[in-house]
Amino acid sequence: MNVRDSNARLLTDADVARFPNAAAVELMRAAVLAAESGELSAPARLHAADLTFTAGGTPQVFGFRAYHTRDTPHDDQAVVVWDASGRVRGIVIGGALGPLRTSALGALATQVLADPAAARLGLIGSGTQARAHALAVASVRELEAVTVYSRDPARREALAAELRCAGLPAVSAASAREVCENSNLLTLATNSAAPVIETGWIRPGTHVCTLGPKERNRHEFPADLAGMAALVVTDSPAQLAAYPGGHLFADAPVRSLGACLNDPPVRHAHDITVFLSVGLAGTEVLLADALLGVS
Amino acid sequence: MNVRDSNARLLTDADVARFPNAAAVELMRAAVLAAESGELSAPARLHAADLTFTAGGTPQVFGFRAYHTRDTPHDDQAVVVWDASGRVRGIVIGGALGPLRTSALGALATQVLADPAAARLGLIGSGTQARAHALAVASVRELEAVTVYSRDPARREALAAELRCAGLPAVSAASAREVCENSNLLTLATNSAAPVIETGWIRPGTHVCTLGPKERNRHEFPADLAGMAALVVTDSPAQLAAYPGGHLFADAPVRSLGACLNDPPVRHAHDITVFLSVGLAGTEVLLADALLGVS
Numbered sequence: 001m002n003v004r005d006s007n008a009r010l011l012t013d014a015d016v017a018r019f020p021n022a023a024a025v026e027l028m029r030a031a032v033l034a035a036e037s038g039e040l041s042a043p044a045r046l047h048a049a050d051l052t053f054t055a056g057g058t059p060q061v062f063g064f065r066a067y068h069t070r071d072t073p074h075d076d077q078a079v080v081v082w083d084a085s086g087r088v089r090g091i092v093i094g095g096a097l098g099p100l101r102t103s104a105l106g107a108l109a110t111q112v113l114a115d116p117a118a119a120r121l122g123l124i125g126s127g128t129q130a131r132a133h134a135l136a137v138a139s140v141r142e143l144e145a146v147t148v149y150s151r152d153p154a155r156r157e158a159l160a161a162e163l164r165c166a167g168l169p170a171v172s173a174a175s176a177r178e179v180c181e182n183s184n185l186l187t188l189a190t191n192s193a194a195p196v197i198e199t200g201w202i203r204p205g206t207h208v209c210t211l212g213p214k215e216r217n218r219h220e221f222p223a224d225l226a227g228m229a230a231l232v233v234t235d236s237p238a239q240l241a242a243y244p245g246g247h248l249f250a251d252a253p254v255r256s257l258g259a260c261l262n263d264p265p266v267r268h269a270h271d272i273t274v275f276l277s278v279g280l281a282g283t284e285v286l287l288a289d290a291l292l293g294v295s
Numbered sequence: 296m297n298v299r300d301s302n303a304r305l306l307t308d309a310d311v312a313r314f315p316n317a318a319a320v321e322l323m324r325a326a327v328l329a330a331e332s333g334e335l336s337a338p339a340r341l342h343a344a345d346l347t348f349t350a351g352g353t354p355q356v357f358g359f360r361a362y363h364t365r366d367t368p369h370d371d372q373a374v375v376v377w378d379a380s381g382r383v384r385g386i387v388i389g390g391a392l393g394p395l396r397t398s399a400l401g402a403l404a405t406q407v408l409a410d411p412a413a414a415r416l417g418l419i420g421s422g423t424q425a426r427a428h429a430l431a432v433a434s435v436r437e438l439e440a441v442t443v444y445s446r447d448p449a450r451r452e453a454l455a456a457e458l459r460c461a462g463l464p465a466v467s468a469a470s471a472r473e474v475c476e477n478s479n480l481l482t483l484a485t486n487s488a489a490p491v492i493e494t495g496w497i498r499p500g501t502h503v504c505t506l507g508p509k510e511r512n513r514h515e516f517p518a519d520l521a522g523m524a525a526l527v528v529t530d531s532p533a534q535l536a537a538y539p540g541g542h543l544f545a546d547a548p549v550r551s552l553g554a555c556l557n558d559p560p561v562r563h564a565h566d567i568t569v570f571l572s573v574g575l576a577g578t579e580v581l582l583a584d585a586l587l588g589v590s
Contacts, residue, residue: 006307006308006371006388006389008305008307008371008388009305010303010304010305010386012301012303013301041344042344043343043344044343046341046342046343046348048338048339048341048348048350048359049336049337049338049350049351049352049357049359049577050350050352050357051348051350051357051358051359053341053343053346053348053359055343055344055345055346056344057344057345062344062345062346062363062365063346064343064344064346064348064361066359066375068357068377068381070357070377070381072379072380072381073380073381074380074381074382075381076301076303076377076381076382076383078375078383078386080361080373080375080386082363082365082371084367085367085368085369086363086365086367086368086369086370086371087369087371088371088373088388088389091305091373091375091386091388093301093303093383093386094301094383282344
């Protein structure tokens with residue numbers, strides 16, 4: 001038999017957990033610039049037989065992320081990476097790569113868009129994305145405070161305690177309003193279809209990051225956030241524009257994060273900036289490739 | 296960190312090579328019946344960023360095969376399998392799973408369609424598919440002769456020698472016509488865009504299997520094969536019908552292999568039967584699932 005060996009490797013969440021957040025942020029900086037220049041191709045996602053695929057790649061590396069939409073107890077994802085010679089480098093299985101990627105993009109956006117002195121992070125939501133976001137931002141900026149709110153008191157206190165264990169000055173808050181009033185970096189990380197804050201609660205000069213729903217008929221932030229923002233940025237204008245049913249910022253100018261990296265925007269002291277996180281396709285593949293290189 | 300273990304496993308061509316052909320044939324029998332009953336879903340293939348995906352699954356197991364279309368030295372494929380709980384069971388990487396699957400379907404079709412006494416296998420083509428096909432047919436039927444032709448004398452003799460090592464009575468032939476005249480099981484396994492045989496060479500009562508091109512403007516067999524066949528069968532009428540540009544049997548009735556399993560066709564002694572192998576989607580996932588169960 002003409003048997004051929006493979007050096008492909010399989011990584012899991014334990015391997016992902018060892019990858020430094022700061023390195024993920026630098027990878028996302030390179031990825032966002034590659035997408036802006038057209039070197040990173042990231043076509044629209046595909047759907048078939050309970051599976052969704054987001055493919056992407058550069059001349060050096062390509063692959064895809066696949067996740068399923070069946071109603072099951074587990075939701076393992078798979079990211080498969082090929083090298084330029086056409087060999088599979090490896091696969092990353094589990095649920096941790098996505099939050100590492102998304103949080104690194106959020107931290108990068110914070111570096112580019114927020115007041116450099118802003119160091120009071122507020123989190124609405126206490127799930128995986130909220131936790132990953134706090135750790136990623138903390139890897140690029142020393143935080144003076146992290147304030148956490150979610151509806152379940154036990155969950156918000158648990159996340160605050162977990163972040164304290166990670167060395168962050170985290171406390172839980174009794175309301176979303178309290179979080180807003182204590183923060184100049186405000187991150188919404190919920191699955192809420194209805195606004196979880198009011199725009200009046202947002203302090204001038206705050207950078208707002210929204211990780212959750214931003215569709216026209218389903219959004220975790222108030223509809224008038226678009227009107228009060230001096231600058232709205234997304235990691236992928238193409239993916240944002242392709243939202244089924246549209247998104248809340250369809251009538252406002254939305255810049256790409258890559259364009260902001262190439263041409264940093266001028267921020268005035270009281271400007272409210274907004275980052276619409278959509279998960280630039282292809283970035284999972286580049287992050288998985290880096291993981292396969294170090295793990 | 297909320298790290299979660301995974302029991303997912305990674306198999307390569309070496310693992311695939313250990314899987315018995317006869318077991319693969321029985322799996323394909325079950326898969327073809329599941330496709331016929333609608334239990335195996337196998338939607339159209341998807342394309343994005345140099346990658347092609349064929350997804351498929353049953354209530355118990357689902358996943359996909361992915362292969363790339365870049366012009367590279369290697370062409371590793373990946374098959375990822377999820378279980379019913381939503382966990383990734385594992386991945387099979389390499390190039391061997393596809394030929395094991397395709398050859399098992401071809402052997403199954405031989406069992407169902409060929410004269411039970413037919414035992415003289417002819418191969419036009421000497422590549423991976425030809426080799427796999429001979430071994431798969433030999434796993435379900437004792438062969439009296441295997442005759443191999445391909446344009447390169449060294450390659451056809453090498454395959455004959457390799458099959459002799461595997462215990463088959465294989466010889467190479469000097470022409471495609473000689474193969475046809477010596478065979479009642481005739482398999483075309485080329486990438487040829489032009490016919491590699493003439494219909495006049497095919498002996499009455501022969502079962503013909505075509506693994507290569509069968510498009511209207513690109514076909515390894517003569518156009519009049521459609522007219523001389525008493526029965527034409529494919530593993531997936533839907534996939535055959537979806538061929539871009541159409542296929543040569545568009546005007547002839549083509550039965551599904553699953554229907555023939557449920558209602559075996561009556562064969563007359565001189566009937567020529569044709570199996571159009573298209574690679575029923577979803578079968579790679581079921582085969583990978585079985586491999587993960589035994590490896």
